[in-house]
Every structure is written in C-alpha cells, then in structure tokens.
Amino acid sequence: MLPSDLRVALFSGNYNYTRDGPTQALNLLVGHLLAQGTAVRVYAPTAATPAFRHNGDLVSVPSFALPGERGEYRLALGLPGAIRRDLAAFAPNIVHLSAPDPLGHRALSWARRRGLPAVASLHTRFETYLRYYRAGMLEPLLVAVQKRFYNRVDRVMPPAESMAAVIRGWGVTTPVTIWSRGIDHDRFTPARRDLAWRRGLGIGDDEVAVGFLGRVVKEKGLDVFAQVMAALRDGGVPARTLVVGEGPARDWFAGQVPDAVFAGFQSGDDLGRAVASMDLFFNPSVTETFGNVTLEAMAAGVPVVAARATGAVDLVEPGVTGFLVPPRDCDAYADAIARIVAEPDLRRSMGQAGHRKAAAFRWDTANQAVLDTYLEVARPAASRS
Incomplete structure (x- = not known):
C-alpha cells in the first residue's frame, strides 16, 4: 500500500477557528500528508472568521459555541445527513479522530459500522480541565468515557511516553504509536533574542523576564503562576512577567499579576523573537499532553521551570535544561526560579542545553510516523502477516 492509496477522513473539534497547539499540529500533519500524495478531508466545526488559513479540504460540521468562559470553542454534536453524504462520496479507507468529543464518538461509530480502520490522536488532557471550572468530581466519569473511546480504535497516538503511560493507567489496551512534535528551527532560535524589543515593552536589561506563552486560559495554571510571581x-527577586498570547482570562490574569507586561498575540518570526527574548519560561500547566510551548522555549535557548506532569517530563532534563516541580508547589516553583535568576551562568548553560536537545525534534519525522501508522493500520489484514 502506498501513501497515494490512502483516503483519510480527519475529525477535529477545532481545525482553524482558534489557533492553539492541537490545530497547528493537525494542520502541519495534513500538509505533510498532501505532500506525500495522500487524499485528506477534514470534518470540523467552523466559525465565521477563521483564526488562520488552514491546510487541505475542510467540511464544516454544524456546531454551537460553548457557554461561559470558553465561548471561543465550538462543539459539534454529531454527523447530520449532509455530512454523512459527503463522507460517502469521499469514501475514506481510514478515519483519524483527534478528540473524544461527541463528533469523535459519532465518527468512530460510523467507521465501525462500515468496517473502516480508525486511529485516534491525543492533544489535550480534557479530564484535568474540570479542576479549573469547579467540576473536579466529574473527572472519573470523563476518564471512563475516554477509556471506552480509545479502546474502540485500532491505534492510539499520544505525543509522548508520559501520556501513553497515563492512558494505560486508565485501562486503555489499544496498541500505541507515539506521534511526537516538531519545531520550526529557523523561527525558534536564540539568534532572535532582541533586547530593544524588550525595552520597548518596558522590561529593563537588568530584569529577568519570566515568560508565559500560550492561550491565556485558567487551565494553563494561571493561578499558580500568579502566586509564584507574588512570592x-x-x-525581592528581580523578575518580571512577560505574557505572550491572548485569551479569555487575560483581564483576570492582569489583575493577579499587576506588574506583568502583555505582549499580546504573536505569530511567525515575531513569535520567535518574543520567546527568545524571555530569560526563563515558566509552565505550571498540568493539562498538556506534550507542551509545544515548552519545546519552543528550549529551542530558543530559554531555560524552563515546569510542572512535573505529562509533556514536560518528556522534554525537561532536571538540573540540565531546567527544573521540574511538583504541581501546585508554589514554594518549590519560587525557589527554582529564584535560583535561575540568581545564577546567570546556570541560566546560560540550561538554555544552551535545551537548545541542543530541541534540535532532535523535527516535524517531518514526527508526521511521517503518523503516515506510517496509517499505512500499517489500513492495509488488508492478509498483507500484515
């Protein structure tokens, strides 16, 4: 079987209406597949104004905006007749599911009824989100739902071994292939560091810029971040918060960290400049499955202090590229950051070590692993033996 023999139906809860780590990974994957001659059709909710120009053919699935603080995201409840007819016309021979949401469940049932192979990738630890919205008591239920979902597919593709261990702990027995992540090494590099840009934001050369990078949402550990910066x-530690990104919790976060500098949403080479201009990257999030932002900081030569949680444990080498801290241990976070602030040589050596480690992460290699998995799962059973 060749890549050109594949016809992939990819289902996603978000493909282009909000820019985040999962959408960037999925779009890069689709670009790689198309370049190899694979036919791909994406089924996902859409918004009137996309956040960016997407790769490939996108079919809009009816959806509604989520209520409350996360109204920028949309939820599709199923596969209406028009979508089923489009699927039948496209005639996929493999289905890729990127989230265990209602759309993913309906698409999986559709594939199973037709005897089509299905794979699922993991991008977000949805069960951990509940802790930030006063619904932690529902976490076991959401874990059970995800366990059932991932046990129904032919292959699960977590981004790192730590996430593979988590789903095995849930009782998922489906075979696993790691779909790692890559980095744009021309964009994320120490060479883009720009002190003049920092000065323009009001950050002095003698101040250590402790960076936050990503969507400004509470589940990224903003409460812990604020408590640590206050400590x-x-x-008297000369550290200044530099926030790169936008999101619904921006005003709340600004009130919690009053001396923070908000650089806003950055993209392209401007994003590379913003990351390289940090002195330290602080990521207390426990919701990551991989942590693209951590890898971007490392590639830019920035030491990392992060939660000892999925994602970061696969990237950060304690004492070498940064420090890992027990989640929500604000005193330990503060001690780790204060040490890096006080020791410029340590800060420099950690940044250099992180840059070297990040060099091994390439998008082409990561996405080829997915294509190889498709070929293995999709080819007739008789040819596998």
Whole structure:
C-alpha cells in the first residue's frame, strides 16, 4: 500500500477557528500528508472568521459555541445527513479522530459500522480541565468515557511516553504509536533574542523576564503562576512577567499579576523573537499532553521551570535544561526560579542545553510516523502477516 492509496477522513473539534497547539499540529500533519500524495478531508466545526488559513479540504460540521468562559470553542454534536453524504462520496479507507468529543464518538461509530480502520490522536488532557471550572468530581466519569473511546480504535497516538503511560493507567489496551512534535528551527532560535524589543515593552536589561506563552486560559495554571510571581516579588527577586498570547482570562490574569507586561498575540518570526527574548519560561500547566510551548522555549535557548506532569517530563532534563516541580508547589516553583535568576551562568548553560536537545525534534519525522501508522493500520489484514 502506498501513501497515494490512502483516503483519510480527519475529525477535529477545532481545525482553524482558534489557533492553539492541537490545530497547528493537525494542520502541519495534513500538509505533510498532501505532500506525500495522500487524499485528506477534514470534518470540523467552523466559525465565521477563521483564526488562520488552514491546510487541505475542510467540511464544516454544524456546531454551537460553548457557554461561559470558553465561548471561543465550538462543539459539534454529531454527523447530520449532509455530512454523512459527503463522507460517502469521499469514501475514506481510514478515519483519524483527534478528540473524544461527541463528533469523535459519532465518527468512530460510523467507521465501525462500515468496517473502516480508525486511529485516534491525543492533544489535550480534557479530564484535568474540570479542576479549573469547579467540576473536579466529574473527572472519573470523563476518564471512563475516554477509556471506552480509545479502546474502540485500532491505534492510539499520544505525543509522548508520559501520556501513553497515563492512558494505560486508565485501562486503555489499544496498541500505541507515539506521534511526537516538531519545531520550526529557523523561527525558534536564540539568534532572535532582541533586547530593544524588550525595552520597548518596558522590561529593563537588568530584569529577568519570566515568560508565559500560550492561550491565556485558567487551565494553563494561571493561578499558580500568579502566586509564584507574588512570592518572588515579596522576596525581592528581580523578575518580571512577560505574557505572550491572548485569551479569555487575560483581564483576570492582569489583575493577579499587576506588574506583568502583555505582549499580546504573536505569530511567525515575531513569535520567535518574543520567546527568545524571555530569560526563563515558566509552565505550571498540568493539562498538556506534550507542551509545544515548552519545546519552543528550549529551542530558543530559554531555560524552563515546569510542572512535573505529562509533556514536560518528556522534554525537561532536571538540573540540565531546567527544573521540574511538583504541581501546585508554589514554594518549590519560587525557589527554582529564584535560583535561575540568581545564577546567570546556570541560566546560560540550561538554555544552551535545551537548545541542543530541541534540535532532535523535527516535524517531518514526527508526521511521517503518523503516515506510517496509517499505512500499517489500513492495509488488508492478509498483507500484515
């Protein structure tokens, strides 16, 4: 079987209406597949104004905006007749599911009824989100739902071994292939560091810029971030928060960290400049399955202090490229950051070590692993033996 023999129906809860780590990974994957001659059709909710220009053919699935603080995201409840007819016309021979949402469940049932192979990738630890919205008591239920979903597919593709261990702990027995992530090494490099840009934001050359990078949402650990920065400020540590990104919790976060500098949403080479201009990257999130932002900081030569959680544990080498801290241990976070602030040589060596480690992460290699998995799962059973 050749890549050109594949016809992939990819289902996603978000493909182009909000820019985040999962959408970027999926779009890069589709670009790689198309370049190899694979036919791909994406089925996902859409919005009136896309966040960016997407790769490939996109079929809009009816959806509604989520209520409350996460109204920028949309939810599709199923596969209406028009979508089923489009699927029948496209005639996929493999289905890729990127989320265990209602659309993913309906698409999986559709594939199973037709005897089509199905694979699922993991991008977000949805069960951990509930902790930030006062619904933590529902976490076991959401884990059970995800366990059932991933046990119904032919292959699960987590982005790192730590996430593979998590789903095995849930009781998922489906075979696993790691779909790692890559980095744009021309964009994320220490060479893009720009002190003049920092000065324009009001950050002095003698201040250590502690960076936040990503969607400004509470589940990224913003409460812990704020408490740690307050402890550093009370301890006289010359650290300044630099926030790169936008999101619905921006105003709340600004109130919690009043001396923070908000650089707003950055993209392209401007994003590379913003990341390289940090002195330290702080990521207390426990919701990551991989942590693209952590890898971007490392590639830019920035040391990392992160939660000892999925994603970061696969990237950060404690004492070499940064420090890993027990989640929500604000004192330990503050101690780790204060040490890096106080020791410029350590900061420099950690940044250099992170840059070297990040060099091994390439998108072409990561996405080829997915294509190889498609070919293995999709080819007739008789040819596998």
